[in-house]
Amino acid sequence: QARLAESGGGLVQAGGSLKLSCAASGRTFSNYDMAWFRQVPGKNREFVAAIGGSGNGGKVYYADSMKGRFTISRDTAKNTVYLQMNSLLPEDTAVYYCAANSGPWFPVDSFQYDHWGQGTQVTVSS
Numbered sequence: 117q118a119r120l121a122e123s124g125g126g127l128v129q130a131g132g133s134l135k136l137s138c139a140a141s142g143r144t145f146s147n148y149d150m151a152w153f154r155q156v157p158g159k160n161r162e163f164v165a166a167i168g169g170s171g172n173g174g175k176v177y178y179a180d181s182m183k184g185r186f187t188i189s190r191d192t193a194k195n196t197v198y199l200q201m202n203s204l205l206p207e208d209t210a211v212y213y214c215a216a217n218s219g220p221w222f223p224v225d226s227f228q229y230d231h232w233g234q235g236t237q238v239t240v241s242s
Contacts, residue, residue, distance in 0.1 A: 117142050118140070118141070118142040118143045118145075118216075118231050119140070119141045119142050119231075119233075120138055120139070120140050120141075120214045120215070120216060120231055120232065120233035121138070121139045121140075121141070121233055121234070122136060122137065122138050122212065122213065122214050122233045122234065122235060122236040123136070123137050123138075123139070123236060124136040124137050124236060125211075125212060125236030125237045125238045125239075126237075126238070126239070127239045127240075127241065128204055128238075128239070128240055128241070129240070129241050130204060130205060130206055130240055130241065130242050131203060131204065132204050132240070133200070133201060133202045133203075133204065134201050134204065134238060135198060135199070135200050135201070136152070136198065136199040136201070136212055136214075136236060136238075137196055137197070137198055138150070138152075138196060138197040138198070138199075138214030138233060139194075139195065139196050140195040140196065140197070140216065141195065144195060145169070145195055145216055146169060146170050146192045146195075147169040147170045147171055147218070148169045148216040148217060148218050148230075148231075149166060149167070149168050149169050149172060149216070149217040149218075149221055149223065150166065150167050150169070150188075150190060150197040150214065150215070150216055150217075151163065151164070151165065151166035151167070151188075151214070151215045151216075151217065151223055151229065152164040152165050152166075152188060152197075152199045152212055152213065152214060152215075153212070153213045153215060153226055154208075154210035154211065154212045154213065154238075155210055155211050155213065155235075156209065156210045156211075161213070161226050162179070162210070163179050163223065163224040163226070164178070164179055164182055164186065164188075164199070164212070165177065165178045165179065165182055165186055165187075165188040165199060166188065166223030166224075167188045167189065167190050167197065168221060170192075172221050174190070175221075176188055177223045177224075179224070185201065185202050185203045185204075186199060186200065186201050186202070187199070187200040187202075188200075197214060199212070201238070204238075204240045205240060206240045206241065206242045207240075208238060208240050209238060209239050209240050210237075210238060211235040211236065211237050211238075212235060212236050212237075212238050213232055213233055213234075213235045214232070214233040215229035215231065215232050215233070216229060216230060216231040216232075217229045217230060218230050
């Protein structure tokens, strides 16, 4: 059974960095578009970044507020996707979710994603 497992969350001071990992298992995700979303209590899930699968040439796309601070990457051999987060702000505090999409490239639309991880908490203190 396909499964996504996030790790790497934690508590960090504003201005600091964290690197999240999403390990996929149960199948090969190389042809899946992968993405990171985040959510805070009482708000909708928010798109963070996406990276295309082999069919989309590994192209990347970021939410405007993450450009220049966050970097998404993937290691196909390890079936793992990463999110490097730098210059973190208190408003980046959220649960971060990894997601996989086997369909067309619609990176910001959470309904396009077939598989989701359980999430990892990121807390940025001021």
